[in-house]
Amino acid sequence: MPDTKEAAALDAHGIELIKALTVEAAEPSILLVATDGLSQGLPVNVPVAFDRKSQAFKSVKALIDEFRQAPDRRKGTATVETLASFIALIERHKDENSAIFGKTSYPDPKLTAVIDYDKEGVAARNRSHRIVYAFPLTEEFKSWVAGNAKPMEQEVFAAFLEEHAAELAAPTDGEVSEYERLFKEKMATPSEVVALSRHLEVFVAARAKQGIRLQTGERVVEFAEEHQNAKGESIVVPGVFMVSVPAFVDGDAVRLPARLRYRVTGSKVVWFYQLYRWEFFLREQVGHDLRHASNETGLPAFEGSPEA
Incomplete structure (x- = not known):
């Protein structure tokens, strides 16, 4: 039989051994799982932690990412304010599989470049690095749209035309032929x-008698003189005029035909204008910008929105 000292040594060794086994059983183990044949887009091996205590496998990615000194991939959405910046930023980041999408309809037209887009025959990518140009509208264009078909008193309408005189455009021969025939x-x-706006200011205090249409296609409003400043009793009202205004910040001007209308109610005249198919012309401009961005960057362009 072992003596007392030997027995004590054996007991201590046994305790240490049991302790070591207990600690080992409680500690997780890092295992490398081979991914060959499982799916595309995976590394050769995936590290996982096996928790002996719960008998479960756990990902170690979150723990590893805590110590990351650079992102694992490009992601996020950059927003630009002009088409030129949209094109320049695409040129900075694009690759051979990038693509541009365009939502061309109002009220929220938008161009989206997906830098890490997919392509047939190429492994799927994340589609999470994007550049967006949301076509910010100019204040001038918003003003014309806000006043569209909105009745205005004579003084207010005269002031509106004076304020936006710089956005009035001389019609081309083609526009004269097309719109005079159409309307x-x-x-x-x-x-x-x-000149019409200034005449309207003169007749603000006058009483309207009637509105008539001439054979030339012009309309005439007759007024009864009630003050010294009026130099005549009628003014000629044209039926159509052209507006040329940039719809988008730093963008090209959009040409819009506008019909001029009035109503004689009692002794007052109410004025308004109607922009003809302005949403169509706006969509046409967005489509032009989509094609321009495609040509400048050499990337394919699609009307629509990319996958979420």
Whole structure:
């Protein structure tokens, strides 16, 4: 039989051995799982932790990412304010599989470049690095749209035309031919529209008698003189005029035909204008910008939105 000292040594060794086994059983083990044949886009081996206590496998990615000194991939969405910046930023980041998408309809037209986009025959990518140009509208364009078909008193309408005189455009021969035939109205030059606004200011205090249409396609409003400043009793009202205004910040001007209308109610005249198919012309401009971005960057362009 072992003596007392030997027995004590054996007991101590046994306790240490049991302790070591207990600690080993409680500690997780890092295992490398081979991914060959499981799926595309995976590394050769995936590290996982096996928790002996719970008998469960756990990912170690979150723990490893705590010590990451650089992102694992590019992701996020950059927002630009002009088409030129949209093109320049694409040029900075694009690769051979990048693509551009365009939502061309109002009220929220938008161009989206997906830098890490997919392509047939190439492993799927994350589609999470994007550049967006949301076509910020100019204040001038928003003002014309806000006043569209909105009745205005004579003084207010005259002031509106004066304020936006710089956005009136001389019609081309083609526009005169097309819109005079379409509307059966005479098209006005910018100077004629400005002259109309000034005549309206003179007749603010006058009493309207009637509105008549001439064979030339012009309309005439007759006024009864009630003050010294009026130099005549009628003014000629053109039926159509052209507006040329940049719809988007730092963008090209969009040409919009506008029909000029009035109503004689009692002794007052209410004025308003109607922008003809302005949403169509806006969509046309967005489509043009989509094609321009595609040509400048050499990337394919699609009308629509990319996958979420």
